[in-house]
Amino acid sequence: MKDKIFNEFRKMYSENPRIFRAPGRVNLIGEHTDYNEGFVFPMAIDRYTYIGISKREDSILNIYSAGFDESISVDLLNPEPKKHWSDYVAGVAVVLQNEGYPVSGANIYIDSNVPLGAGLSSSAAIEVSSALAFTGLNNHEIDKLTIAKICQKAENSYVGMNCGIMDQFVSVHGKKDNALFLDCRSLNYELVPLDISKAGIVICNTMVKHELGSSEYNKRRKECETGVNAIKTKYPNVTALRDAVMGYLEEVKNEIDEVVFRRCKHVISEDERTALSISALKTNNFDLFGKLLNGSHDSLRDDYEVSCKELDIMVDAARSMDFVYGARVTGGGFGGCTVNLVQHDSVEKFSKEIKIKYKEKTGIEPELFSFLPSNGAEEL
Ligand code: ADP
Numbered sequence: 476m477k478d479k480i481f482n483e484f485r486k487m488y489s490e491n492p493r494i495f496r497a498p499g500r501v502n503l504i505g506e507h508t509d510y511n512e513g514f515v516f517p518m519a520i521d522r523y524t525y526i527g528i529s530k531r532e533d534s535i536l537n538i539y540s541a542g543f544d545e546s547i548s549v550d551l552l553n554p555e556p557k558k559h560w561s562d563y564v565a566g567v568a569v570v571l572q573n574e575g576y577p578v579s580g581a582n583i584y585i586d587s588n589v590p591l592g593a594g595l596s597s598s599a600a601i602e603v604s605s606a607l608a609f610t611g612l613n614n615h616e617i618d619k620l621t622i623a624k625i626c627q628k629a630e631n632s633y634v635g636m637n638c639g640i641m642d643q644f645v646s647v648h649g650k651k652d653n654a655l656f657l658d659c660r661s662l663n664y665e666l667v668p669l670d671i672s673k674a675g676i677v678i679c680n681t682m683v684k685h686e687l688g689s690s691e692y693n694k695r696r697k698e699c700e701t702g703v704n705a706i707k708t709k710y711p712n713v714t715a716l717r718d719a720v721m722g723y724l725e726e727v728k729n730e731i732d733e734v735v736f737r738r739c740k741h742v743i744s745e746d747e748r749t750a751l752s753i754s755a756l757k758t759n760n761f762d763l764f765g766k767l768l769n770g771s772h773d774s775l776r777d778d779y780e781v782s783c784k785e786l787d788i789m790v791d792a793a794r795s796m797d798f799v800y801g802a803r804v805t806g807g808g809f810g811g812c813t814v815n816l817v818q819h820d821s822v823e824k825f826s827k828e829i830k831i832k833y834k835e836k837t838g839i840e841p842e843l844f845s846f847l848p849s850n851g852a853e854e855l
Pocket residue numbers: 524540541542543559560561563585586587590591592593594595596597598599601
């Protein structure tokens with residue numbers, strides 16, 4: 476891909492670029508815990524968004540994306556969100572400027588092999604690669620955490636998507652052969668070796684995306700808040716579900732709606748599963764890790780209610796195979812992908828069988844990926 480970017484950039488702009496890239500990610504476990512200040516356990520994947528960039532003497536960003544085969548110009552003296560893919564790039568430049576890091580005009584060529592909109596965070600990949608490109612080009616030395624925060628801010632305030640920091644954080648801090656355990660409150664993290672010679676991670680895309688996503692997301696956030704407020708009356712130190720245990724929730728059961736109870740139950744139990752999954756991985760206890768994945772899916776399906784028919788079919792099909800340790804939805808839900816932990820020597824068999832089973836039940840051809848845990852963003 477590097478050579479392709481270099482050559483295409485030269486063709487388009489008649490000069491040599493610097494080239495940066497940032498990976499997408501998959502979340503192994505810890506779903507809907509980030510905005511409750513809890514734990515997540517993603518890994519950066521060996522799919523990247525690449526950016527070729529060279530400096531201009533004016534304030535114009537010329538941005539081309541091969542994925543959309545489209546060019547757009549943005550004047551950094553007068554930028555405005557356009558509800559367009561270029562917002563992800565311009566937004567990062569704007570936030571950098573606002574935080575005191577001037578950004579010059581630039582010619583930009585983007586290409587990516589992160590699937591778009593599949594829950595593998597092509598959005599963080601394009602933001603983080605843009606941030607590295609702009610800071611590299613303008614000689615700003617910025618630490619990794621600040622880069623992640625600037626990218627999150629760009630997505631929140633410029634793109635208008637109220638995401639947590641997980642995606643950008645792991646796209647910056649990811650490490651080859653490791654998953655990354657992140658405490659979304661303190662932003663302390665731990666790299667945990669993931670030995671894929673023993674167990675393979677297979678991602679299955681259901682190829683559906685139900686529209687409910689964003690309105691339901693906002694509802695869930697409110698329900699969690701309601702739960703926290705109820706618990707707070709007895710335990711004032713609880714400022715997020717992260718601070719609660721099941722016992723606290725049980726104590727306020729009669730004072731809250733049954734739905735709110737189940738939402739909180741998911742978050743509290745998911746934090747426990749995610750914390751446990753570290754020790755499971757560290758000891759190569761894939762049976763336990765698989766059980767935790769299964770528990771996560773069941774909780775997301777029954778208590779948090781963010782699964783859908785297609786995700787459940789994909790997960791059930793995976794679990795019917797005895798060489799699968801565990802399977803669950805990954806990402807926000809209502810469609811998108813499942814993550815499957817499969818005995819290493821059965822990955823091929825799994826891929827063949829799940830395609831047949833899923834198509835039999837839904838009529839849809841799923842897309843499958845096998846990723847390696849990879850390094851975070853870098854200049855090439
Ligand atoms: P996900 O992050 O799960 O892939 P999002 O909806 O958060 O899904 O982000 C996808 C959007 O990000 C795309 O619709 C597009 O606007 C932007 N994007 C991601 N990668 C690229 C790219 N290579 N070129 C242009 N835009 C991109």
